Structure formats: structure tokens, C-alpha cells
Amino acid sequence: MSDSHVAKRFLITGTTGFLGSHVAARLLLDGHAVVALVRSLSRQSADERFWASVTPLLADVESIRDRVTVVSGDIRLPNLGVRDFTVFVGIDEVIHAASLLKFAPESRDLVMKTNVAGTENLLGCAERFGWGRFHYVSTAYVCGRSDGLVDEQLGSIYSPPDFHNPYEESKWIAEHRVDQWRRATGRGVTIIRPSIVITPGPTDSRLGYYAFATVFKAARTTILSGALPVMITGNPQTPLNLISVEDVVDGIVAIVGQSKLSNSESAVFHLTHPCPISLGAAFKAPLEWMDLDRHVKICDPELPMPVGAEAAVAKKIRSILSDLFPYLVFKGQFKTENMRTLLGTYRPHPVTDTMLRRVLADYFPPVSVKERRGVDVAIRVATAVVRWVFQPSGFNDGVALYAREARWYRIKHHLTTAFHDSRLRRRTAERVRDHVTGLPTAVVLDLATGTGLTVRAISKRVAASVEVIGIDLNPAMLNAATQGVGQLVQGDATDFVRSKLSEVSDGFFVAPNSVDAITMVFGIGGIPDPGRCFDQQLRALKPGGIAVLIDIHSPSLSIKDCGMPLGFPASPHLVCEAWNRVTVPIVLRQLWGWGDPTGCFYEMPIVSYYDKDLQQSFRFEIVYRDVRTLSWWLGLPVMPIGEWVVRKVAIE
Numbered sequence: 001m002s003d004s005h006v007a008k009r010f011l012i013t014g015t016t017g018f019l020g021s022h023v024a025a026r027l028l029l030d031g032h033a034v035v036a037l038v039r040s041l042s043r044q045s046a047d048e049r050f051w052a053s054v055t056p057l058l059a060d061v062e063s064i065r066d067r068v069t070v071v072s073g074d075i076r077l078p079n080l081g082v083r084d085f086t087v088f089v090g091i092d093e094v095i096h097a098a099s100l101l102k103f104a105p106e107s108r109d110l111v112m113k114t115n116v117a118g119t120e121n122l123l124g125c126a127e128r129f130g131w132g133r134f135h136y137v138s139t140a141y142v143c144g145r146s147d148g149l150v151d152e153q154l155g156s157i158y159s160p161p162d163f164h165n166p167y168e169e170s171k172w173i174a175e176h177r178v179d180q181w182r183r184a185t186g187r188g189v190t191i192i193r194p195s196i197v198i199t200p201g202p203t204d205s206r207l208g209y210y211a212f213a214t215v216f217k218a219a220r221t222t223i224l225s226g227a228l229p230v231m232i233t234g235n236p237q238t239p240l241n242l243i244s245v246e247d248v249v250d251g252i253v254a255i256v257g258q259s260k261l262s263n264s265e266s267a268v269f270h271l272t273h274p275c276p277i278s279l280g281a282a283f284k285a286p287l288e289w290m291d292l293d294r295h296v297k298i299c300d301p302e303l304p305m306p307v308g309a310e311a312a313v314a315k316k317i318r319s320i321l322s323d324l325f326p327y328l329v330f331k332g333q334f335k336t337e338n339m340r341t342l343l344g345t346y347r348p349h350p351v352t353d354t355m356l357r358r359v360l361a362d363y364f365p366p367v368s369v370k371e372r373r374g375v376d377v378a379i380r381v382a383t384a385v386v387r388w389v390f391q392p393s394g395f396n397d398g399v400a401l402y403a404r405e406a407r408w409y410r411i412k413h414h415l416t417t418a419f420h421d422s423r424l425r426r427r428t429a430e431r432v433r434d435h436v437t438g439l440p441t442a443v444v445l446d447l448a449t450g451t452g453l454t455v456r457a458i459s460k461r462v463a464a465s466v467e468v469i470g471i472d473l474n475p476a477m478l479n480a481a482t483q484g485v486g487q488l489v490q491g492d493a494t495d496f497v498r499s500k501l502s503e504v505s506d507g508f509f510v511a512p513n514s515v516d517a518i519t520m521v522f523g524i525g526g527i528p529d530p531g532r533c534f535d536q537q538l539r540a541l542k543p544g545g546i547a548v549l550i551d552i553h554s555p556s557l558s559i560k561d562c563g564m565p566l567g568f569p570a571s572p573h574l575v576c577e578a579w580n581r582v583t584v585p586i587v588l589r590q591l592w593g594w595g596d597p598t599g600c601f602y603e604m605p606i607v608s609y610y611d612k613d614l615q616q617s618f619r620f621e622i623v624y625r626d627v628r629t630l631s632w633w634l635g636l637p638v639m640p641i642g643e644w645v646v647r648k649v650a651i652e
Contacts, residue, residue: 009033009090010256011131013075013122014097016053018199019137022249023095025057030253033067035087037098039074043624046072075118080125091131093256096122099137101167103323108166115170116177123181133188134178135256140193140241140272142172146332152268152339154179154191164326182266190255194248195241195272195334196327198351198359209242213286213360215320216296219313221580223295228311232318234328235300236280241334243273244355247348254343261342269342272334277351279328285356291367301329367573375574379581386582390416392590399474401593402450406476409451413522416587418632420639421453425521428548429457431645432517435546442466442516445540447533448523450474452481458519469510513614515540518547525551525594534600534607538618541648546623549604551597552588553627553642555579561628565635575629578638601642608651620646 010027014020015036024034038046047070055061071087073080075098082088100107100114119136126134143150144161155161157176163169175191182189198209216223223230251271261267280298287293295311321328339346349355386392390412395401405412413421436442442465446454449470458468472478518537527533537547555561555575562570588594608619624645632639 007031007033008092008256009035010093010095011035011037011088011091012095012097013037014099014137016049017097018053019194019197019245019248020095020097021053022057022199022245023097023252025054026249026253027256028054028058028064028067031067033069035069035071035091037071037073037075037080037082040072042622046070075121076113078121080121085129088125088129088131091126091129093132093135094122094126095135095137095252095256097137099171103165103167105166111166111170112173115167116173119174120177123178126187127181127185133190133256133261134181135190135192135252136175136178137252138171138175138191138193139168140195140270140334141168141327141330142175142193143332144168144172145326147330148332150270150332150334152193152270152335152337154266154268165323179266188261189266190261191266191268192252192255193268193270193272193334194251195243195270195276197245197248198242198356199245209240209282209359211324212283212321213290215317216286216290216292219317220290220292221576222313223292223311226311226313228309230296230311230314230317231299232296232314232321232328233301233325234279234283234298235302235331236278236283236298238279238329238331239276239333240279240282240327241272241276242282242351242356243271243348244351247271247273251339251346258342267338267342269338270334270336271339272336273348273351274336274346275350276333281353282351282356285353286360289357289360291372371571371573375571375577378574379577382578382582383586386586386591390587390591392586394590395593399476402474403476406451406474406480409477409480410453413450413453416591417522418630418639420630420641421522422457424550424641424643425454425457428454428519428521428550429461431546431548432458432519433461436462436466436516439516440465443514444468444517444519445510445515446470447518447520447537448472448526449481450477450523454519454521455481510540512539512611513542516542516545518545520548521550523551524549524600525588525597526592527600530600531603531607534604534620535609538607538609538620538648539611543614543618543648543650545648547604547620547646547648549601549642549644549646551600551642552583552594553601553640554596554598555629555638555640556627561640562637564637565631570637575637575640578636579640583638598642601644604644604646617651618648619651621649623647 010032012020012024012027012034015024016038024036028034036050038050040046041049044052050068050070051061058064069087071082073082079085096119098118100111102111123134125131140150141164142161144163146161154175160169160172163172178189178191181187196209248271251269255261255269283298284293287296336346393401393404395404402409432444436444442462444458444462444466446458446468449455449472452470455468455470462468470478470481472481518541524530524533541547562572562575564571564574584596588596605620605622608617610617622644624643626643628641629637630639630641631637
């Protein structure tokens with residue numbers, strides 16, 4: 001066995017990201033052992049996160065399982081948040097691939113804490129436990145606003161470049177911290193700088209190249225429905241340095257396997273493409289893939305913007321792309337001499353139109369003319385059927401609307417959700433039951449209770465000592481709810497109260513820190529001020545109390561969430577059109593008088609307050625979060641649901 005194939009024990013961070021997971025999988029396939037430092041989440045352990053990331057990349061998981069050690073930790077914590085240090089014994093080399101990729105100025109403190117302080121924590125452990133060579137995965141864009149040749153070297157610490165964003169700055173600082181540690185300890189380090197990494201298969205579609213395409217996917221229907229073009233700023237001739245994850249992993253594995261690197265020197269390697277594709281060509285694939293090539297124009301910022309009207313959505317698209325704009329006009333080119341010298345040759349696969357289509361296939365399935373026409377006909381028919389069957393009132397006044405709907409609300413809601421609402425309410429009741437079981441007494445609030453469907457589900461599953469209170473603003477709905485109270489298993493422990501939902505803890509019946517659980521199933525979309533509603537929920541809950549939020553959520557357009565019945569091919573186009581042309585304007589607005597509830601889910605976890613009585617700040621911690629598309633009538637994938645479970649916790 002040659003030096004480059006001697007089995008080693010690697011400590012790897014960032015293995016839940018697509019680059020780190022590919023590196024870990026390759027080293028395991030090559031016979032090495034891996035210690036993976038993974039941060040656990042409230043709903044997923046470190047072990048579960050690691051195996052979820054690498055399993056799709058391995059043909060035979062069982063054959064390598066005994067060479068894997070998953071350690072729950074966090075690079076931002078002292079000693080990496082690890083208590084059992086025996087796992088750190090015998091580490092031959094470290095590959096530090098974990099980082100926080102955020103560009104916004106307001107994220108600077110968190111980016112620095114993760115990318116700089118986190119690296120320093122890892123370096124401290126490397127020195128303390130005598131680990132071998134330290135390989136730091138940085139970014140090629142530490143060069144900042146450069147338009148010339150970028151050398152494979154650190155440069156002077158006293159002359160930092162002009163950075164585009166805090167992320168570039170943090171990686172530049174971390175590189176110098178790594179080199180300073182080398183000089184202080186005499187240990188060898190490697191700095192690896194990949195450019196924009198692309199990969200087929202699962203990845204985070206909010207990052208890198210995918211972020212450009214994801215913006216247009218989200219706005220696709222709006223763009224196609226208008227006659228005006230969308231103009232984005234970028235030089236079509238600018239090189240966009242895309243490189244495949246296979247080439248980056250090949251480079252990293254080759255670097256860590258080289259015996260030519262001494263144990264006391266520093267080496268910088270660009271894992272970039274020597275012949276990058278142009279911006280115009282890189283955009284051509286996703287735009288054609290989504291049939292937007294005739295609607296989107298790339299305009300060179302050094303030339304006057306074409307005169308004429310443009311689509312209203314264009315300004316929003318440019319705003320979203322503002323963080324990515326520097327990379328649309330970046331003219332620098334990266335030297336790769338160190339890679340050539342080390343390996344003797346360096347030839348990444350060419351980034352071609354075919355490769356980009358393969359990379360994008362999982363996220364942006366093509367829409368044929370035949371499919372568009374078929375979907376258009378289906379949506380027209382669905383619109384007519386929904387209007388005829390459910391006869392939406394279109395009332396703007398919520399009191400009048402629900403007074404009209406109260407009598408038939410239960411059956412109409414069952415029908416519009418294809419009876420999924422009953423199953424979701426049962427699952428909500430089971431979550432409440434599991435939380436309050438064992439408590440001598442408990443109080444549960446059901447907000448936007450309507451006709452009491454969730455209250456009934458909870459009351460059938462909890463003990464008589466649990467008080468369940470349904471709260472709603474509409475007297476007609478509450479009247480319908482109270483009519484069935486006698487049928488409840490624990491009816492004597494049930495009450496219905498009329499209140500504005502934004503004031504649930506202002507009323508005489510709910511004191512602060514007095515409620516054990518709060519539920520809200522299909523109701524947040526009708527609340528004028530959801531932020532205040534969440535604030536009051538947080539105040540009303542006891543520390544450790546839970547809140548469950550279930551409602552309609554904008555759909556996922558990935559293939560797995562768009563499966564069609566009867567063997568028809570998956571149709572993200574149908575899902576998107578149904579959401580924009582039927583669900584939001586007719587079902588939500590006209591039938592139930594709601595807005596789009598999607599944004600409410602993401603507003604809930606950021607609520608916090610200071611409790612003067614307890615002298616403690618509190619927030620919501622996410623316990624469970626899921627977005628999925630349920631099968632509607634005839635098996636159609638057009639009922640997207642969000643489900644959040646949060647817990648009231650103290651802010652340390």
C-alpha cells in the first residue's frame with residue numbers, strides 16, 4: 001500500500017453539508033476511519049444527521065459503519081462542546097469544512113463566531129490532543145474585489161482585501177489564524193480554497209449556484225404570466241467559476257494523501273476551474289430548463305440599462321440577488337499552479353450545458369408545451385369545480401363570513417382538506433396528551449377554535465383533570481362549538497371563550513405562565529397580527545410549555561413532493577399553478593378569508609420577551625418542524641401543509 005493509501009483516522013467537521021458529506025464518504029470508501037463532529041438539533045441527533053447525509057453516497061453502509069465515530073459537538077463551544085475526550089485520541093489529520101455561509105451585514109457577529117472563533121476552538125483542541133496536519137476548507141473568494149489573477153498564497157495580514165461581505169472576511173481571518181497557529185506550534189497546515197461547488201442530487205438549494213436558479217423558480221409563474229421582461233445585472237461574459245463536487249473531493253483527497261507535504265509547512269491550494277464557464281452560459285441552462293430564456297435578460301452593469309418597461313417582479317428578484325451580485329460581475333481568475341505542482345496535473349471536468357442540466361434536474365424539472373397546456377386545462381376545471389361545490393362568499397368581514405359558514409363549517413372543512421384535517425387534529429391531540437400526561441392538572445388553549453374540532457380531539461384523549469379552552473372571535477362559530485359539548489368524553493373540563501386572538505393572555509381567564517399547551521390548527525391565516533398572537537402565546541405558556549401550529553404552507557416543488565396518481569409523471573408545474581391560481585386566491589382568500597399563512601411559521605420562532613416576575617428572557621425553541629404535500633382528492637399533490645411544534649425555553 002502506497003503512502004497515499006495508508007489508512008488514517010480523520011476528524012471531519014461539516015459532514016452534514018454536501019461537500020463535507022462527500023469528503024467523508026470518499027475517505028470511508030478508501031478504507032480510512034472518520035470521526036465526525038456534528039451538531040445535534042432538537043429534532044435530530046448528531047448520529048441521525050450524519051447518517052442521513054452520507055448514506056445516499058454509500059452503496060454498502062454496514063461495511064463502513066465500524067470505522068465511523070459520530071461525536072455530538074459544536075465548534076463554537078469551548079472544547080467543541082465535547083465531554084468525552086477519548087474520541088479525540090489518535091487523530092491523524094483534521095479536515096475542517098464546517099462554516100456559516102451568510103452574506104448579510106447583520107449576520108456578521110454570528111458568521112465571525114462560527115467561522116473564526118469556531119476555527120480557533122478547533123485549533124486549540126488540535127494542539128491539546130496532538131492531532132496531525134490541519135486542513136482548512138476556505139473559499140476562493142477571500143480575494144474580495146479582485147479583477148486580476150489571484151495567487152495561491154495568504155498575502156499580508158496587514159493588507160486585507162476589499163471584501164464583498166462578512167463571509168469572505170471571516171474566511172480570510174480564519175486562514176491567517178490557521179497560519180499563525182502553524183508558526184506557533186510548528187504543525188503543518190493546508191488551506192483549501194474551492195470556488196462555487198455544484199453537485200447533482202440533494203443539496204441546499206438556497207446556496208451558491210442553486211440560489212440564482214431558485215430565485216427564478218420561485219417567481220417562474222409570475223414571470224410567465226406577464227408580457228414584460230425581467231432584467232438582472234451581470235456581465236454575460238464574466239467567468240462564473242463553477243466546479244463539480246467530484247472534482248473538489250478528488251482534490252481534497254489527493255491533498256490529504258500526499259506525503260510530499262511536510263508536517264511544519266503551510267500550503268494553499270485553489271480547487272477552482274482553470275477554464276470557467278461564462279455567466280451567460282451558466283444562466284442559459286436553468287432559464288431554458290424553466291422556459292424563461294425569452295423572459296429574462298442579463299444586462300452588463302457597465303452599459304446603460306435598456307430603455308423600456310419591465311416586469312414588476314424584476315425589482316424583487318434583483319433585491320433577492322443583491323447578496324449574490326458581486327459574483328455575477330467578478331472578473332478575477334484563480335491560479336492553480338500549486339495543485340499542478342503537487343499532483344503533476346490538474347484537469348477538472350468541463351462544466352458543460354449537459355452537466356448543468358444534470359445538476360439542475362432534481363430541482364427544476366422541464367415543463368413541456370404539452371404539460372403546460374394540460375395543467376392549464378386542469379386548473380381551469382379545478383377552479384370551476386371549487387367555486388361550484390364550495391361557493392365561496394368572498395366576504396371581507398370575517399364575522400359575516402364565518403357567521404355564514406358556521407352551520408356547515410365542519411363538513412366543508414373536511415371536504416376542502418380531503419379529511420386530512422381530522423388526522424392532523426388527532427395528531428395534535430396526541431402531542432398535547434404526551435406533554436400533559438403525568439401532570440396533576442393542566443390547562444390547554446385551542447386558538448381559532450372555530451366549531452371546536454381540535455378541542456373535541458384533545459378532550460377525547462386527555463384526563464378529566466385537564467382543562468381545555470377553545471378561543472375564537474366569532475360568536476356564530478362558538479355557538480356551533482358549544483352545541484356538541486355534551487358529546488365530549490371529558491365535557492365538564494371544556495369551555496369556549498370569545499376573545500381577540502392577539503389578546504389571549506390579556507383576558508381575565510389566562511394569567512401569564514399558566515398554560516401548559518397551546519394549539520392552533522388551520523387558523524393563523526385569519527389573524528390580522530400573527531406576531532402579537534405568538535407573543536401572547538409565549539407569555540401565556542408556562543416555561544417548558546408547548547405550542548402546536550398547523551396550517552397551509554407554500555408547496556415544495558421538488559420531485560418527491562409532486563408525485564402524481566395513476567403513474568403519471570411528477571408535475572411541479574401543476575403544484576405551483578394550483579397554489580397560485582386556486583389555493584391562495586380562491587380557497588384561502590375567498591372561501592375562508594385568509595391570507596397566505598406561510599410567513600407566519602417563520603415569524604413564530606423569533607418571538608421573545610423578558611418576564612419581569614421571573615427575571616428571565618424567554619423564546620420559542622423548535623421541537624418539530626415539517627413541510628410536506630399531502631395527497632388531496634383523486635391523489636393530486638396540491639395540499640401543502642406546515643407543522644411546527646415549539647417549546648417555551650429560557651434564553652441563557
